[in-house]
Amino acid sequence: MANESQNWVLMVTAQTPTNIAVIKYWGKRDETLILPVNDSISVTLDPNHLCTTTTVAVSPSFQQDRMWLNGKEISLSGGRFQSCLREIRSRACDVEDKKKGIKITKEDWGKLHLHIASYNNFPTAAGLASSAAGFACLVYALGKLMNVKEDESQLSAVARQGSGSACRSLYGGFVKWIMGKEENGNDSLAVQLADEKHWDDLVILIAVVSSRQKETSSTSGMRETVETSLLLQHRAKEVVPKRILQMEEAIRNRDFTSFSKLTCADSNQFHAVCLDTSPPIFYMNDTSHRIISIVEKWNRSEEAPQVAYTFDAGPNAVLIARNRKAATLLIQRLLYYFPPSSDDLNSYIIGDNSIAKDAGINGIPDIEALLPPPEIKDNIPSQKYKGDVSYFICTRPGRGPVSLSDESQALLNGENGLPK
Ligand code: DP6
Incomplete structure (x- = not known):
């Protein structure tokens, strides 16, 4: 030196x-x-x-x-x-x-x-x-x-x-x-x-689901699954190799119908594998299941799927809408079932909130005025679940890592190398 x-x-x-x-x-x-x-x-x-x-x-x-x-x-x-x-x-x-x-x-x-x-x-x-x-x-x-x-x-x-x-x-x-x-x-x-430019129609909405439960970490959860689940062996050997090829093709062709079916099926199989673990692992909760039902019901009422859902090692839902129009219809549905428990809409819908604006949601009265989605045909008044979603993040597919040349964005002090 x-x-x-x-x-x-x-x-x-x-x-x-x-x-x-x-x-x-x-x-x-x-x-x-x-x-x-x-x-x-x-x-x-x-x-x-x-x-x-x-x-x-x-x-x-x-x-x-x-x-x-x-x-x-x-x-x-x-x-x-x-x-x-x-x-x-x-x-x-x-x-x-x-x-x-x-x-x-x-x-x-x-x-x-x-x-x-x-x-x-x-x-x-x-x-x-x-x-x-x-x-x-x-x-x-x-x-x-x-x-x-x-x-x-x-x-x-x-x-x-x-x-x-x-x-x-x-x-x-x-x-x-x-x-x-x-x-x-x-x-x-x-x-x-x-x-990320290849399929820029997609809109992603994350429902951060309220949960008091301390979840099993991915690391220990998957260790227990490997040790105890026979379904995992079947999944890894027989199911995923075929799904990977189908998913690559769906992405290549921007085929949302296949993309959505594969995404939902794979999320559900991952959670099935968790349930097949001994002792069983539960990552999704009632709110997660409710979101799946809302999406499934809606997708089935349309000619082609509008939204895909996927859940990781926790109850949060990641929802991928086929385009902006589908995203606005999705946000209306989600806000209908999961209205905010406070008056602060800006902290309830974060990220790209132009989607909520497109959906005509500019304030709490707009949420209160939302009608039940048309796919609920029965006359049972649908229940609302205020407070079960902490907040929503509106986003989209994005770019990879970048370095930031502007020193003002550094988290360490350039003189002594300690946090700013
Ligand atoms: C459910 O990458 O967090 O999100 O390798 O042990 O650090 P470790 O686990 P982690 O597991 C992620 C699991 C998952 C599915 C996924 O991201 O593919």
């Missing part, structure tokens, strides 16, 4: 999206390397509404690797962080910043310590795949800082070792995680199937 002073700090800030699987990853064949039992496919969500921002910094003055998540210091001693840091350091290259008079050689990276600050633009507690965006962002930002020459796909194999679903957040649009065959996991990585 031929540097004039030891006080310099070099940093990179990146922003990475989260993703929602439409063919689910559930079950590992290797717990340490995080190798899955089947391929999976996801849609990347628009980072304007859901993303992680991470600043990584290096300085000879840092005494140890440290990390802050949403402003609070967290431990980096866990195996998954350690795997990501080790793997990315092993790929580091020479870095030179002539302006600052900094030169770091490939070998130096093993001795230098890092500071990492990460921030989610959505509530971590909402159960919205924050670990996927988080590990993807950590690996992507470190890759830039350390001048790693590998492409996104190779970086995805590093992010995978932080959290399986993270590997799919290295790309925008539609992404496939290929399970791979090799024992060392080098061929278990993400590839982009199509970018």
Whole structure:
């Protein structure tokens, strides 16, 4: 390190999206390397509404690797962080910043310590795949800082070792995680199937469902499923390989009918596999089931499906509407059944609220005036479930990771490398 002073700090800030699987990853064949039992496919969500921002910094003055998540210091001693840091350091290259008079050689990276600050633009507690965006962002930002020459796909194999679903957040649009065959996991990585512009009619609505229940983590849930569920073996061997091919074709042809049928069926099978686990795991609750019924009833009353639903390891519904028109009809239905429990509409519908405006929803009186959806033919007055949905996020398929060059967006102070 031929540097004039030891006080310099070099940093990179990146922003990475989260993703929602439409063919689910559930079950590992290797717990340490995080190798899955089947391929999976996801849609990347628009980072304007859901993303992680991470600043990584290096300085000879840092005494140890440290990390802050949403402003609070967290431990980096866990195996998954350690795997990501080790793997990315092993790929580091020479870095030179002539302006600052900094030169770091490939070998130096093993001795230098890092500071990492990460921030989610959505509530971590909402159960919205924050670990996927988080590990993807950590690996992507470190890759830039350390001048790693590998492409996104190779970086995805590093992010995978932080959290399986993270590997799919290295790309925008539609992404496939290929399970791979090799024992060392080098061929278990993400590839982009199509970018976010390929199918930009789609609108995504997330219902963040109120829940008091502490859920089983994905990691331990899928371990128990692998140990006890015979249905998982059937799913991984017989069902998913065919579904992956069908889903790739549906995405290629923008065939919403197939896309929707496959997405709903795969979400339902994932939850069936959870139920087939001993002891059984319940991720969906009554509100989740109600949302499925509303969508199924509506889809069946139309000539072709209007909306697909999918649920991860929690009760939140991710609803994918075929286009803007379908999204406005969907939001009317959801607001009819799940009116807000407060008067603050702006905190009830977040993200791209132009969809609600298109649906004629500008205030609480518009929600109160909504009529029951026409597909309810019986005369039983339909019940409303005020307060069962905490809030809705309106979004769409989005782009992959980017680095942010504007230093004002950095989460660490450029002078001392500590959180701003
Ligand atoms: C239900 O990626 O959170 O969201 O690899 O143990 O960190 P680990 O699990 P994680 O599991 C995600 C499971 C899922 C389905 C999916 O995203 O494919």
